[in-house]
Amino acid sequence: MSATVTAGTPGHAASDRAATPPSLLVRILSYRTVYLWLAPTFLLLFIFNYYPAFSALYHSLFQWNGANIKLFVGVSNFVELWHDPLWWESFWHLMILTIALVLINLTFPLGAAAMIFHLWNMRMAYFYRVLLVVPMVVPGLVVLMIWKFIYSPNIGLLNQTLELVGLEMLTRPWLGDFKLALYAIIFVGFPWVAGIGTLIYLAGFQAIPGELMDSAVIDGASTWQRLMFVELPMVMSQIKLVVILTIITAFQNFTIVLVMTGGGPGTETLVPGLHLYRTAMAYNRMGYACAIGTVLFALTLVLTYLNHRYLRSSVEFSGT
């Protein structure tokens, strides 16, 4: 700050106490241009984010088919949800998916980012970074369709490859196998390095101060020791961010299940998001679907709070 700041001098303190703070309206009007520019963003945010959320909360108290029936039923949709075996089954699947995705995102992208960070040749590091980013521009649905083809029981790449190498006994309808379908979905995207997680980790590694690395080298730390005791603690905020983002994404996303299996075989890959979607769009039970959405929203809100909290704590590791 400038040395000419005089706030805190006795004279100014007295005048500050005497001055009446401007009203909210005056303050808004004095920054009217800023507010005007911000208004569309907040308007759209309200229409597309806040309004649907509150609307869902309201409609979760109704038996509503989206058309001609709308009866107030209090919390009975939530009571029904509590006793809905499909909800609990889908929630269990969600837990498995979430834990698996967290473990995956804690290892493979982190490993890939660490390896790129440790490359001495900057040109190669740049090349690999670009290589990881390029698949991200492919539409997600295309990737899912490719994986669906890979798993296809008769002409799929996986079964064909297994047959080619003499492992026919392992071939199976991967997405139709009642015990493996969920794990087949988890396996989609293998080796899981071409995603935003790798970039977040890489950004964390690159923000580690050079002096810290140099002093570790001078102190005789091996590569493994540097990774474990210097680099990983320094990217802890990125790790927390990726974990929270992974959990939130897992809770919200059902596209992969919808496209790959439709929740089947049977209900073996059903997740709450898909249960909500089918309840609303196939069964016309909009009120009950809103109750599912409200519960998911509450869970996501808690996780978002945790995200917010951990992001703030990351300052201590930022090294700036």
Added chain:
Amino acid sequence: MTHTGLSRRRFLQLSGATGAALTLAACIPSAPADDMAGPDAAPRVVSHYAQGLTPRERLETDRWDPPQALWALEEAFKEENPNVDLEFVANVGTGYDEWMVTQLTAGTAPEILWYQRGWIARDYEKGWFNNLDPYLSQPNPYVDGYDSWKDTFQGPVIASGTAPDGHIYLITGDIVGTGFFYNQTKFDEIGAGVPDVWSDYQGVQQALADTGITPFSVSYHLDGGTQLYGSWTTRVFQDVLYDHKMEVISGGAPVTRTWKPGESLQPPSMVRAIRDGNYAATDPEWLEMLRLMKEWSVYYPDGFWALPTADVFRLWAEGEAAVAWLGSWMNKPVRNDPLIDFEWGIFPKMPKVTQDSSEFGGVDFPAMAGVGGVFQYITTSVAEERGTLDDTIDWLHFLTAPPNLIEALNDHGGFAPGVKDTTGADPSLSVYTDMMVEFGTERIEPFDSMLTREFVDAMWRNLQQFMAGELSAEEMSTTMQREMELAAQQLLNEHPDWAEA
């Protein structure tokens, strides 16, 4: 700091003016269509989700010509109606039901939507589509010689769009069929002909399996396979196995097997039968249906419950499967697909389940065919709000004039016309209509439309599990009985008038 932006006065003026303009715009009623008429008025738009008739250009990946007749018909219609523009909505494919419900709920649906006649009972009170009786009772201006538009159709065809309230909500213009398409070359190789009875057919399938070929191509994938093949199989088996019990299910009235949809057991009858215990998933006939289906499934492709539905045809076309259960809509592809290099034919009927195969056997299978295929259209209630309902009806009048309808259906190649004057119709489709007229169609409402959407979803999921060996027949029967009772009760709550015949 110097403010170079808006002055306070100017800001308030702008905000006020914008707010007032928005309020005014929101309050002004939309102009009725008549007000916009005139040579300089913007054309009114009628959007049409034509499903299988949606015209499109041929792609490099297409192995046969896609339908395009609606473009020619659109041009002819435009000559007479220059103030109306037609928009054909691109096909949605998988998930159409969800898309349709979303569009109808949001009030953003096209004026004309493809719709299954079986769905009418559960939706007709939602105000999503129009009662077409007033229009059907008037003449079609594009057809001479008939008193009313309704009279231009074959009676059972147009009547198939009738809701439980007695009104017609659906314009049905075609007839669809399915059949067992068999690879005659493979059958010749094992010295087999088309079997007449089920036990012989099992023998033929075993002989085919022994040569290393898949005897029967079918899919129970939840992306549409179970919804198709599960539905077809259960509806024809039920008709045979419950033959002796039809009168009990109907509540005393005889149920004759005809090809006329209105004469089968409709959802209200089924709801009453379930309530009264006259039809149940725990019936021995129901369990027998499961047993026969399970026995048959040993001749299905490996992992058939995970086989993508599109592969059913591919397996057969490439000679990897001997028989495929296909629909008349594949009539044109089968005749034009370069992949098919063998002699093929269609079973004239499904081999009969005699009492050698089942204690409930003894009658012929019904034809897996019926009224309403690609040409089943509702006019959505939003057309009235948009002021385009009259134009919508006019386009449907034009489209159902026999020469136009036949032009569209012949171009598609997979559906027989449902109008009285069938001059010029594709003769290759007669195999399906003959089967339908000779053997009639199923008498028990198919699971797709028998009860609620939740019920049918549970049915197909459980059936898939059962067929894949993850669920025993008893477990499935118990689960579905519970679902059936719940769904019937829900429908009785929604439609109290269904409680009595």
